[in-house]
Amino acid sequence: MTGGQHAGTDAATRAHFTARATQYSGGSEASLQAMLELASPRPGERALDVATGTGLVLFALAGRVGPGGLAVGVDFTPAMLAEAARRPSAPGGAGPGGAGPGPQPGAALIAAHATQLPFRPGSFDVVTCRFAVHHFSDPGAGLGAMVEALRPGGRLVIADFICPEDPAAAELQDRLERLRGHVYVQIFTQSRLQEMLAAAGCPVRAVRPSARExxxxxxxxxxxxxxxxxxxxxxxxxxxxxxxxxxxxxxxxxxxxxxxxxxxxxxxxxxxxxxxx
Ligand SMILES: C[S@@+](CC[C@H](N)C(=O)[O-])C[C@H]1O[C@@H](n2cnc3c(N)ncnc32)[C@H](O)[C@@H]1O
Structure with missing residues (x-):
């Protein structure tokens, strides 16, 4: 893909999520629990959630790292970040799960592109990204930026759709997804995702399946x-x-x-x- 195509694809993705931000209900509880189990964020750690959307993974990380840690959510769609800030469990959110009025120490929402993360290399113990790699116009660069933001020995946890290894089955999945209105760039096979993580400098050590009905x-x-x-x-x-x-x-x-x-x-x-x- 050329730079111009990337910009066009990103604009379409942003428009898609801008139109859906207020109704976005997010990924499954099962995938969140699997991510937390694999990421095992501890009190006092620094965690980054890339393509955080309305902050569902971010808020869970913030609860685990606690006030002595740091949880940062990054997304390139301002409407999704605005929705994250408004939701009850957001830092400073007003609802029952929220911290009440005023910013919650140690958590932040930042507008940025996944390939241009505004952090020094090695800043985080944990980096997560749920249901977003298939929207990336340059997934290799996005994963590379996430790995760069991690300290050596840090944990990268990626949750995403996967497509069947058989090309005919993958084509059928793509047809079904597009007919049901899912807008995305490419869904990868699990083996391709593993190769991309290894190529980015983060070999895969564990995999959990997460079913959604x-x-x-x-x-x-x-x-x-x-x-x-x-x-x-x-x-x-x-x-x-x-x-x-x-x-x-x-x-x-x-x-x-x-x-x-x-x-x-x-x-x-x-x-x-x-x-x-
Ligand atoms: C399906 S939502 C997932 C949101 C959240 N991770 C969750 O699990 O609920 C995908 C999100 O990825 C964001 N996104 C897609 N491409 C991005 C990119 N290149 N940089 C930053 N955010 C991106 C979109 O704006 C959207 O909020």
Whole structure:
């Protein structure tokens, strides 16, 4: 991708999240718990959450590192950061989980691009990034910047969608995701993500699968899906779920039936890399 293409892709990503910031409900609790388990942030440590969005991972990190530590969230979409600052568990947020009026010591929200993190090399013990690498216009540079921000021996925890290794299955997953209105650059296989972390200087030491159950009926009802896409999406979902769901494995999904309703289960990957050196 050229620099101009990067700028165009980033602008489209920012526009996408600007339009959705107030409704953004974020990733799954299971992925958050897996990230915390692998990152094991301790009181007094310095933690950075890249592409923090509305701050769901950041606030959990802030709670673990405590007032003697530091938790910083970075994102390049101002509307997502504004939403993070407004939410109840935000630093200084007014809701039940919040710290009450006034800034909470040791936590911050900063507007920055993932490839241009405004920190000195080696500033953090822990760096996290959830459900964002597939939105990056230059994922290698984004991961490189995260590793640079870590101290040697520091922990990098990446959670993201993964795509099936089989190219035909990956293509089907891409078709499904785009029909349901998911805007992104590229979903990687788990092995490719592992290679990219190793190339950035953070070999992967542990991987946790994180399952998320989704309701296809909600995709079909979403206002983000155009009428033409809705017809194609319904056909694709039927193809996945008929014959007891045997077709679903083609798109990396498992079919479950709960109270007579079809659910599709996606398994994401949570990776722990340790910075060499
Ligand atoms: C799906 S949201 C995930 C938010 C959060 N990590 C979570 O788990 O809830 C993706 C976020 O990545 C941000 N993002 C995408 N590309 C970025 C980049 N190159 N630099 C900084 N933020 C980026 C978007 O603005 C958006 O807030």
């Amino acid at each position: 989704m309701r296809p009926q909600e995709w079909l009802a979403s206002p983000n899906v155009s009428p033409e896409s809705r017809v194609a999406l319904a056909e694709l979902i039927n193809g996945l779920t008929e014959h007891g769901g045997t077709g679903s494995r083609q798109a990396g999904l498992e079919v479950r039936r709960v109270d007579g309703e079809v659910r599709l289960v996606r398994t994401d990957a949570v990776l722990l890399g340790i910075k060499s050196g």
